[in-house]
Amino acid sequence: MSALTATRIPSSAAGLPPRITQELAARSAALCYTDLPEDVRLRVCQCLLDWIGVTLAGACEPLVHMLAEEAREQGGHAQATVVGHAMATSTRQAALINGAASHALDYDDVNMACTGHPSVVLIPALLALAESRGVSGRDFMTAFAAGYETMCLLGLATGEAQYAKGFHTTATLGTIGAAAACARLLQLDADDTATAFGIASTMAAGLKSMFGTMCKPLHAGRASADGLQAAQLAARGFTSCADAIECPQGFMATHGGNASLETAVPNGGWHLRHNLFKFHAACYGTHAAIEAARRLRLQHALRPEDVRFVTVRVGAASEGVCNIAEPLTGLEAKFSLRHTVAMALAGVDTAGLDSFSDDAVHAPDVVALRERVTVELAPQCPGLTLGEVVIETHTGTMLRQRHDSGRPAKDLHEQQQRLEDKFRRLVEPVLDASERDALIDMVARLDTLTDLSPLAGMLARRACARLL
CATH class of the missing domain: 1.10.4100.10 (2-methylcitrate dehydratase PrpD)
Incomplete structure (x- = not known):
């Protein structure tokens, strides 16, 4: 002292x-x-x-x-x-x-x-x-x-x-x-x-x-x-x-x-x-709605042309976080419930970085579907991790799905596999397979490292040069 x-x-x-x-x-x-x-x-x-x-x-x-x-x-x-x-x-x-x-x-x-x-x-x-x-x-x-x-x-x-x-x-x-x-x-x-x-x-x-x-x-x-x-x-x-x-x-x-x-x-x-890990490349406040929309699409084999109207119900906290109604850039799309739900219903890969490029945000099919999405701030969905999606189809069928994205994984080994898959996908453009495997191995034995110089050394390479 x-x-x-x-x-x-x-x-x-x-x-x-x-x-x-x-x-x-x-x-x-x-x-x-x-x-x-x-x-x-x-x-x-x-x-x-x-x-x-x-x-x-x-x-x-x-x-x-x-x-x-x-x-x-x-x-x-x-x-x-x-x-x-x-x-x-x-x-x-x-x-x-x-x-x-x-x-x-x-x-x-x-x-x-x-x-x-x-x-x-x-x-x-x-x-x-x-x-x-x-x-x-x-x-x-x-x-x-x-x-x-x-x-x-x-x-x-x-x-x-x-x-x-x-x-x-x-x-x-x-x-x-x-x-x-x-x-x-x-x-x-x-x-x-x-x-x-x-x-x-x-x-x-x-x-x-x-x-x-x-x-x-x-x-x-x-x-x-x-x-x-x-x-x-x-x-x-x-x-x-x-x-x-x-x-x-x-x-x-x-x-x-x-x-x-x-x-x-x-x-x-x-x-x-x-701790909660992301498996969609967007604001976590959009994840519950993405998962709900995705499940409805898969369970009912929905096509974009089947959807007449979509209501997304989320907590009031979403208003100042992830409710950009008309995103103009890929970065803004990450904070748009309307856009990310439209992506999920269109079958767009919300885990892919390319899906949130500036060009992708203007994809005509997604924009057209987004116009049918309305966001409601609902008291039954408090916080940022509860969401409900209600879809009205052109045949008059009403489909409803809720999801809670605030529950941590129970199976840590399954989570490890998902994280390794995410890791490999993220770094594939900048690291080769042996480098990816070496980093995964080094992190897994972190408690055995006497210093972190080897890890820092692997991260010091000019990875971005491969994309320039």
């Missing part, structure tokens, strides 16, 4: 909300590898594999090239790998670029406890820090779990207030989650970890109004980079409020939330057990 400390009366002494900052910091700092159950360790490896796949694929997106070129112009010490670009830069720049790349396709994992995307803010910062400092796979796994649990605990403590206000919680909660992960990797004690949370809190930002633009993936990169910097500054003795999350004019007061951690611990004890 630095000799320089912020002076503030603890919130509990002032009769204010509980000491959330200190409690979160203590939990995070105390976490050890041996605390992680076997299934949680497997889930950490699955998160990393999925992250590598979406990041290698996303590294070739224009927004990532812009960020990489900006880093090249600015220069800096070559401390950490920029995935897919055959370059190394500072840890902060690497976290920024890799975080944006991993969220560029909106194909990364989700946890509804934080209504956001944990891996895209945690892994870029941790990978940059681990590569520059030479830490083991087990230390990486422990730090990832610490950041993940912190982000989700804080998400439940703040409730839905932040998201309802218009904050992108991947950015806001993610900045503190990344700070927790990096503080754990740096082996900071509870007091210094709380300081890191304070530094992260004052940098946390990101607006939902930016969904459908390049700024949404930038949110993930910024959260990762800012969380990393918060932990590094705390390690140097930088000061902040020791109760920054819950104090007056602090994180919760300004961003939203007023609960305690008492109701934030999930059944089973680990938020990682509730």
